[in-house]
Amino acid sequence: MKTKRFFLSVLTLAAIAAGCSNSKPSGGSPDGSADAGATKSIAEQVNRQIIGIDPGAGIMKSTAQAIDTYGLKDWKLVEGSGAAMTAALEKAIKDKKPIIITGWTPHWMFAKHELKYLKDPKNVFGGDEQIHTFARLGLKADHPSAYTVLDKFEWTPEDMAVVMSAIQGGKKPEEAAKEWVEANPDQVNGWTEGLALASGKSLKLGYVAWDSEIASTHVVKAVLESKLGYKVTALQVEAGPMWAGIAGGDTDAMVAAWLPTTHADYLSKYKDKVEDLGPNLNGTKTGLVVPSYMDIDSIEDLLKP
Known part of the structure; x- marks a missing residue:
């Protein structure tokens, strides 16, 4: 089955979330907050x-596969961006309306809202993933100190959540990162101890x-x-472009490769032109996510009349 896809802006996605008010969540009062729409299917x-x-994200490919695997005829996968998706989610939750999104953890939205993954009995989205660090070929020889930091860099979802929450709370990424670095000297020293200073040498991170x-x-960066x-x-x-930049030597490194599923196609394409320094974070997950107030537990529930 060919998946239907559409690209929409943040405003259009917000309109979609608002449009869901015409079909209220399980539950049935006129304000949509309790039992409204009980006679309507989740679809x-x-x-x-x-x-x-x-559109190029691995989770979008997995979702398209899920639509096909679970036989979700006439379902539409709406393309946009991470910011557009969270804007639509926030609008829906504010109005307590139903919405289904492509989600992943770690992500600040799980700390801010009560959300749940839909069960995936056919295992289309796979199990937990890891976030890997990749470097361009030759980085170790050109910038040994930076290479060592990148090779040693590893933190936890809890560490990441602190920085994400600070950014979501209004701080600039540079400020939130600086605060985390200053608050975790032992961990940071473990990455940098004994390394030679760079004296202003330039690096590019994708x-x-x-x-x-x-x-x-x-x-x-901090x-x-x-x-x-x-x-x-x-x-x-x-x-x-992130992967291509490292493979072509235009970018020095990244700490943003989700494997083995999300970025599998890019790794297959560029594996001989990049160096995998291993995982920097364990315990990530991707899948379909809904607000916890929705009366649905599995992707298979989307088929119910």
């Missing part, structure tokens, strides 16, 4: 739409505009600059 409540992110990657990239004296440029691009 009707959300207008057979799953709100997604960037990253995608996901909250998790914004957090990790700016923390590494460490390289404040502890070793590098001048670091953080380049925000989409996943394809």
